Amino acid sequence: MTTPSTPNAESAAFRTALEVIRGVEPRIADAIGAELHDQRESLKLIASENYASPAVLLAMGNWFSDKYAEGTIGHRFYAGCRNVDTVEALAAEHARELFGARHAYVQPHSGIDANLVAFWSVLAARVERPALERAAARQVNDLDEADWEALRKELGNQRMLGMSLDAGGHLTHGFRPNISGKMFHQRSYGTDAETGLLDYDALRATAREFRPLIIIAGYSAYPRLINFRVMREIADEVGATLMVDMAHFAGLVAGKVFTGDHDPVPHAQIVTTTTHKSLRGPRGGMVLCDDSLAEQVDRGCPMVLGGPLPHVMAAKAVALAEARQPTFADYAQRIVDNARALAEGLQRRGARLVTGGTDNHLVLLDVSGYGLTGRQAEAALLDAGIVTNRNAIPRDPNGAWYTSGIRLGTPALTTRGLDPAGLDEVAELIDTVLSQTSPGTTKSGKPSKASYAVADGVAKRVAERAADLLAGHPLYPEVDLG
Numbered sequence: 001m002t003t004p005s006t007p008n009a010e011s012a013a014f015r016t017a018l019e020v021i022r023g024v025e026p027r028i029a030d031a032i033g034a035e036l037h038d039q040r041e042s043l044k045l046i047a048s049e050n051y052a053s054p055a056v057l058l059a060m061g062n063w064f065s066d067k068y069a070e071g072t073i074g075h076r077f078y079a080g081c082r083n084v085d086t087v088e089a090l091a092a093e094h095a096r097e098l099f100g101a102r103h104a105y106v107q108p109h110s111g112i113d114a115n116l117v118a119f120w121s122v123l124a125a126r127v128e129r130p131a132l133e134r135a136a137a138r139q140v141n142d143l144d145e146a147d148w149e150a151l152r153k154e155l156g157n158q159r160m161l162g163m164s165l166d167a168g169g170h171l172t173h174g175f176r177p178n179i180s181g182k183m184f185h186q187r188s189y190g191t192d193a194e195t196g197l198l199d200y201d202a203l204r205a206t207a208r209e210f211r212p213l214i215i216i217a218g219y220s221a222y223p224r225l226i227n228f229r230v231m232r233e234i235a236d237e238v239g240a241t242l243m244v245d246m247a248h249f250a251g252l253v254a255g256k257v258f259t260g261d262h263d264p265v266p267h268a269q270i271v272t273t274t275t276h277k278s279l280r281g282p283r284g285g286m287v288l289c290d291d292s293l294a295e296q297v298d299r300g301c302p303m304v305l306g307g308p309l310p311h312v313m314a315a316k317a318v319a320l321a322e323a324r325q326p327t328f329a330d331y332a333q334r335i336v337d338n339a340r341a342l343a344e345g346l347q348r349r350g351a352r353l354v355t356g357g358t359d360n361h362l363v364l365l366d367v368s369g370y371g372l373t374g375r376q377a378e379a380a381l382l383d384a385g386i387v388t389n390r391n392a393i394p395r396d397p398n399g400a401w402y403t404s405g406i407r408l409g410t411p412a413l414t415t416r417g418l419d420p421a422g423l424d425e426v427a428e429l430i431d432t433v434l435s436q437t438s439p440g441t442t443k444s445g446k447p448s449k450a451s452y453a454v455a456d457g458v459a460k461r462v463a464e465r466a467a468d469l470l471a472g473h474p475l476y477p478e479v480d481l482g
């Protein structure tokens with residue numbers, strides 16, 4: 001976390017803000033206070049969550065929220081955007097410098113929005129533009145009805161190849177129920193049945209046969225490295241655009257833990273991310289790209305995005321400035337060290353991990369060895385004050401709702417200052433709860449995938465140990481609400 005510029009400046013700022021809010025709707029002030037309390041009390045292992053600094057949080061709470069600023073820096077559809085221009089230009093500059101990217105677009109409101117911008121950018125550059133050229137038209141408006149009909153067909157007939165959901169991919173990477181799986185013909189690639197690792201040969205074979213317009217790499221629940229140089233080779237070989245969604249691991253790229261073949265930015269034509277996961281900024285998204293797509297990406301708003309959120313762009317600029325400080329690289333390295341300690345701690349106690357370990361910020365624990373579903377394990381751990389989420393494992397026999405896995409991530413606990421010894425203690429607590437939880441039965445006496453029972457006193461004892469562990473690592477130590 002950042003050092004306060006004056007003692008207790010953060011406390012004063014948040015106390016005053018709550019006082020002002022209390023004057024209008026006291027229940028909201030109470031809920032904000034209660035949320036800080038709950039976050040401080042819970043042992044958070046949600047791999048996609050983190051704790052943004054007070055500076056990031058404060059940058060969002062102001063009159064930038066009042067501005068409409070559709071368009072791009074210096075080219076707005078509204079007057080009076082000079083300060084928004086300053087903010088957006090600084091956020092983009094920090095992003096380009098931090099990631100070594102040619103172009104950065106910091107308007108997307110979330111990771112999914114960033115992906116939509118990326119999809120439309122590739123479609124516009126590779127399908128729409130050639131079609132307009134063929135029709136000797138400059139804009140869609142210049143097309144006649146027959147050209148327009150043909151263009152619509154062509155846009156709707158493109159192919160996407162992404163990592164399957166159960167191998168750790170994201171819904172927006174071509175999952176059928178998601179819009180990405182409907183606007184594109186989709187095919188997915190997965191992991192090797194034995195090792196659980198990405199199978200590049202199988203991916204290459206699928207790409208050769210399927211010839212997608214876009215190959216997406218990136219994940220929400222894959223605990224290993226990806227070789228983006230190989231991904232780009234495959235994409236080039238089949239004429240695909242390589243898009244990397246680094247939503248989960250952007251902080252590890254920013255902190256130079258992922259370099260060379262494991263840094264997506266030099267290899268992909270387009271990279272999307274969230275800003276609130278390991279990158280530790282405000283909730284939001286971002287697109288980085290090379291020169292070939294910059295013009296299309298900048299049309300994100302109003303093409304597919306609603307008006308930009310200038311207050312969030314201000315917070316993105318602050319977070320990206322933080323991520324450019326050397327302390328962020330230490331933080332990123334500690335995330336990975338902590339994840340490894342958690343993985344080793346669990347394995348030493350007999351737990352089974354998908355792929356047998358981790359190289360990044362997350363661990364995928366197969367809870368079938370405890371005789372539980374992911375849903376039972378998630379609920380039992382929550383009873384003991386440990387917040388996780390259930391997650392499908394490759395070829396999951398319990399499907400995407402009950403699942404057989406628990407996803408654990410270390411970015412948040414690392415922000416609190418826990419070290420590898422602390423994460424070993426966390427492994428001990430998790431193993432204690434799960435090994436003393438039994439599955440329940442349904443009313444008709446069949447094994448239930450949802451109900452469970454934790455042995456007497458175990459949840460309470462573990463919750464006390466978790467509270468002790470957290471007490472040594474206070475969250476937002478600079479914030480005292482009084």
Ligand SMILES: *Cc1c(COP(=O)(O)O)cnc(C)c1O
Pocket residue numbers: 048109110111112113169170172218219220245246247248274284285
């Ligand atoms: C979290 C995530 C997203 C979605 O981010 P939102 O901000 O929730 O829209 C997209 N892609 C991947 C890989 C993610 O992990």
